[in-house]
Amino acid sequence: MLDPQLDADGNLVHLLSTEGLSREQLTRLLDTCASFLGVSDREVKKVPLLRGKSVFNLFFENSTRTRTTFEIAAKRLSADVINLNMSTSSTAKGETLLDTVDNLCAMHADMFVVRHESSGAPHLIVDHLRRTGRSDIHVINAGDGRHGHPTQGLLDMYTIRHYKGGFEGLKVALIGDILHSRVARSDIHALKTLGAESIRVVGPQTLIPTDIESLGVEVHRDLDSGLKDCDVVIALRLQRERMSGALLPSATEFHDRYGLTHERLKAAKPDAIVMHPGPMNRGVEIDSAVADSPRAVILPQVTFGIAMRMAVMSVLAGGGA
Amino acid sequence: MMTNNNTQHIEIRSGRVIDPASQFDEAVSVFVADGKIAGIGQMPAGFKADQVIDATGLVVAPGLVDLSARIASNIDAELEAAVAGGVTTLACPPDVDPILDEPELAERLVRYAEDVSQVRVLPVGAMTQGLSGAMLAEISLLRDAGCIAVSQGRGLPSDTRVLWRALQYAASCDVPVWIQPAEYHLSKDGIAHDSALASRLGLAAIPVAAETLAMQKVLALAKATGARVHFTQISSAEGVALLREARDAGLPITGDMAAHALHLYEQDIGYFDPLTRFDPPLRGYGDREALRLGLAEGTLGAAVSAHTPLGVDVKRVPFAEAAPGATGIELLLPLTLAWGEALSLPLRRSLLPVTSQAAAILGIKAGEIAVGQCADLCLFDPQASWTVQESDLRSAGKLTPFLGRTLQGRVVATLAGGQTVYQRP
Numbered sequence: 091m092l093d094p095q096l097d098a099d100g101n102l103v104h105l106l107s108t109e110g111l112s113r114e115q116l117t118r119l120l121d122t123c124a125s126f127l128g129v130s131d132r133e134v135k136k137v138p139l140l141r142g143k144s145v146f147n148l149f150f151e152n153s154t155r156t157r158t159t160f161e162i163a164a165k166r167l168s169a170d171v172i173n174l175n176m177s178t179s180s181t182a183k184g185e186t187l188l189d190t191v192d193n194l195c196a197m198h199a200d201m202f203v204v205r206h207e208s209s210g211a212p213h214l215i216v217d218h219l220r221r222t223g224r225s226d227i228h229v230i231n232a233g234d235g236r237h238g239h240p241t242q243g244l245l246d247m248y249t250i251r252h253y254k255g256g257f258e259g260l261k262v263a264l265i266g267d268i269l270h271s272r273v274a275r276s277d278i279h280a281l282k283t284l285g286a287e288s289i290r291v292v293g294p295q296t297l298i299p300t301d302i303e304s305l306g307v308e309v310h311r312d313l314d315s316g317l318k319d320c321d322v323v324i325a326l327r328l329q330r331e332r333m334s335g336a337l338l339p340s341a342t343e344f345h346d347r348y349g350l351t352h353e354r355l356k357a358a359k360p361d362a363i364v365m366h367p368g369p370m371n372r373g374v375e376i377d378s379a380v381a382d383s384p385r386a387v388i389l390p391q392v393t394f395g396i397a398m399r400m401a402v403m404s405v406l407a408g409g410g411a
Numbered sequence: 412m413m414t415n416n417n418t419q420h421i422e423i424r425s426g427r428v429i430d431p432a433s434q435f436d437e438a439v440s441v442f443v444a445d446g447k448i449a450g451i452g453q454m455p456a457g458f459k460a461d462q463v464i465d466a467t468g469l470v471v472a473p474g475l476v477d478l479s480a481r482i483a484s485n486i487d488a489e490l491e492a493a494v495a496g497g498v499t500t501l502a503c504p505p506d507v508d509p510i511l512d513e514p515e516l517a518e519r520l521v522r523y524a525e526d527v528s529q530v531r532v533l534p535v536g537a538m539t540q541g542l543s544g545a546m547l548a549e550i551s552l553l554r555d556a557g558c559i560a561v562s563q564g565r566g567l568p569s570d571t572r573v574l575w576r577a578l579q580y581a582a583s584c585d586v587p588v589w590i591q592p593a594e595y596h597l598s599k600d601g602i603a604h605d606s607a608l609a610s611r612l613g614l615a616a617i618p619v620a621a622e623t624l625a626m627q628k629v630l631a632l633a634k635a636t637g638a639r640v641h642f643t644q645i646s647s648a649e650g651v652a653l654l655r656e657a658r659d660a661g662l663p664i665t666g667d668m669a670a671h672a673l674h675l676y677e678q679d680i681g682y683f684d685p686l687t688r689f690d691p692p693l694r695g696y697g698d699r700e701a702l703r704l705g706l707a708e709g710t711l712g713a714a715v716s717a718h719t720p721l722g723v724d725v726k727r728v729p730f731a732e733a734a735p736g737a738t739g740i741e742l743l744l745p746l747t748l749a750w751g752e753a754l755s756l757p758l759r760r761s762l763l764p765v766t767s768q769a770a771a772i773l774g775i776k777a778g779e780i781a782v783g784q785c786a787d788l789c790l791f792d793p794q795a796s797w798t799v800q801e802s803d804l805r806s807a808g809k810l811t812p813f814l815g816r817t818l819q820g821r822v823v824a825t826l827a828g829g830q831t832v833y834q835r836p
Contacts, residue, residue, distance in 0.1 A: 091681050106682075109611070188727055208729035209613040210683025217682075218727070235731065236613030275613060299610030 094216045104216050104229040105402050108243040109279040116284055122401035123248050129166055139404045140169035143200040150176040150206040156232055160203045163399035188218050201228045209235030228406040236270050242367050243276025245398040249391050250322050253363050257284040263316045266326040266348055266375050267297045273367045274326060282306045292316030296337040313348050317357040324365045325350050325375045341374045350376045363387045419461050420444045426466025429759050430780040432767035436759045441471055443786040446829030451782060466790055469823055472762055474499025474787030476769035476778045478667050479643060480718035480740050483507035483520060485807035490528040492806035494833035496741040497789030497822040499530055500777045505537035506564030512537035512548045514556035521557040529827030533559045535589055538577045544568030547577055551584040559773055561586055565690050566593035567625050578638035587639040590629050597621035602731050604677045604694040617692055619647045626653045641772055642666040644717060646691035648701030655710045665772045667713035668702050670746040679812060685726050685733035686812040706764055707754050713769035716743040720808020738808035745818035786829035795821040
């Protein structure tokens, strides 16, 4: 089966997952991101790569932050951006996802940025565009269910490369709710392809997906062993509703076992960086003292996120650096 | 078109007649008179054919028996689909619209089917009212209305006490209970087999334990109550093993599986193909192998179509939101034949799970070719290969993961009650 995000020649035409991207493709995206970082520092923060193109932000799940970063990225590329908050719009009136897509196609969309609560929803859109002969419209997955959040994965890779210089020999730990985390899956695939030496996932069995080892990760139940000698520590957001699903007893117990504190971080390398995809639950998965410390690179992640999304859009549209 | 004349005398000439029940397999003629089989290989005295069907190159098999086909909506189209698939006897599960929880509804379904078709439709009544799992349905009256069993549809009631009572009550009315084994809470939010694949794709998982725990629970209660239980659509290697164990222990327990699960397994989900969303979910490769072997050894008595005609509005949606199921009754024969082919079984054995063995689970006389039996026959070309296309399917449901796949074995004509009810155009 062909990877639906690639065309027949293996070129990236949609971004659905970090899985299936070659090291060259990932590196090209990271390099392109670097070239766009300067744009945001200019007085006129715009390049004309997507001038005349229409980017539709289709957010079926609320997310002000991710949507905003895509919006800024598209605008800096001179695209026209249309934000559609689908959770309060036509789907609430019973229109199906693909009806919505057909309607927006009729409005001459060039690119869809899709966030959806169902894993695989962007794949469905890509499949539909292919069936209806509109494969020239690009689709970017901005988060689908538990499956993937590839632009977050890429910006995490950029952050790691920025601070660590590369991936060779790196030990990376992802902490907490791996089960529900699309960020974790996107990070794992990218880290694997980019050649990280050791990828650990750390959490209780209730939050670790079945046979996750098959993705090439080590599973640690214990935070200290998971953090041992790590170069990069990625804390994941813990949703409050996990308590009611009998996955965890309480936020307090989670913090006691897996919360990142300066004390616990002593197990990692002294120069280990701490990342978080946001929004943070301070005092649950991460202590404020850690989040606000110099080793935390959480705000630079946000800045890189805009350049990374510019890079993805420009590469998909064929105008990449 | 149907001919409403069952006094017709038909000679089916020179076909390869296979009767799985007796393992008969010979090229002979079959003689049909007054809706029944009047002779096999030997023309009955005084027989004068009104019609001769040349079956050269075709297999003449019993009309197929399908233990699970949701035909209740668009019933005319679905019954046409049934005969186009060679099916002449079918059981319809209760989880259709409207739910078959009232005797009148079951009766109406049976009567309507009798009016428009020669296909024998056997409803499976709801075990609880509205399938809510709270109050018992009128199990005895449902039986009187034509239901051959009662069932909770997919899964068990969440309340085990209700299950216990239902088994006791059904046993006391001598009504069999059909169970699609799935623990309520372990399966209700899941959409995929609990495995590396579901973890990678980020799909909520249904562990195999959902099936095995349900089976163990039902087996314990069946022993205690004496209920006759049939497990439908077993999906896992562990489920097959449990069934084997129960049968070896002499319990009156039978089981079936979905024909699609003879071929598909979780990898067929690919990139979230909503057509591969099933309940129970497609499980692992090892499960598929165990199901194939379980069917061959007879632990699983039948392969069922699990025919669920669904529209694009509920299937062309993200995987997790897609309604489970697929159209299947027209694929039952070729999928079963492909299984037999894969295991190098002779045709007379490949056909067992869709003919006499399935009829034995129902406890009725069907799925056999024998003198004096109702002339339900399926004539098919075992060599014909065809690519499944929406336009070929008569069912109102056009969606199946087998679209575009090439299958071998195609029904050419179907006789039910001695009448030609389908002829391939």
